[in-house]
Amino acid sequence: MSEWTFFSNHAHALFVLSIRESITVRELASEVGITERFAHKVISDLFEDGYITIEKVGRQNQYKVNLKKKLRHSVEEHISTGDLIELISRK
Numbered sequence: 001m002s003e004w005t006f007f008s009n010h011a012h013a014l015f016v017l018s019i020r021e022s023i024t025v026r027e028l029a030s031e032v033g034i035t036e037r038f039a040h041k042v043i044s045d046l047f048e049d050g051y052i053t054i055e056k057v058g059r060q061n062q063y064k065v066n067l068k069k070k071l072r073h074s075v076e077e078h079i080s081t082g083d084l085i086e087l088i089s090r091k
Contacts (some may be wrong), residue, residue: 009034011084013042017052017063018085024060051081 007015012032016023023031029039043063046052051069055062067082076084 009038010042010045013039014046014051014065014081015085015088017046018065019089021062021064022057022060023063 005012009032013028016028016031020027025036025039025043028043029036032039032042034042043052043054047054049069049072051066053064053066055064065081065085067080067085069081070077071079071081071084
């Protein structure tokens with residue numbers, strides 16, 4: 001049986017950053033299940049496309065998710081990151 005998930009590593013990182021703004025790249029990589037190097041790329045991609053902002057607080061970065069940003073694919077472009085995060089975080 002193949003191991004796959006419904007969401008990409010970028011989506012998983014976005015979910016984690018939405019609840020842990022002061023996470024380190026190492027911790028993010030561990031939670032998402034990717035390498036630190038790839039976690040840096042994911043953060044860079046999310047930042048460059050406006051899905052997150054990065055603020056330096058002391059020696060650590062603080063990440064804020066742009067909850068109004070629309071998703072990229074034409075199938076879900078009517079959904080905002082905030083809508084998706086809200087849906088995923090329901091218990």
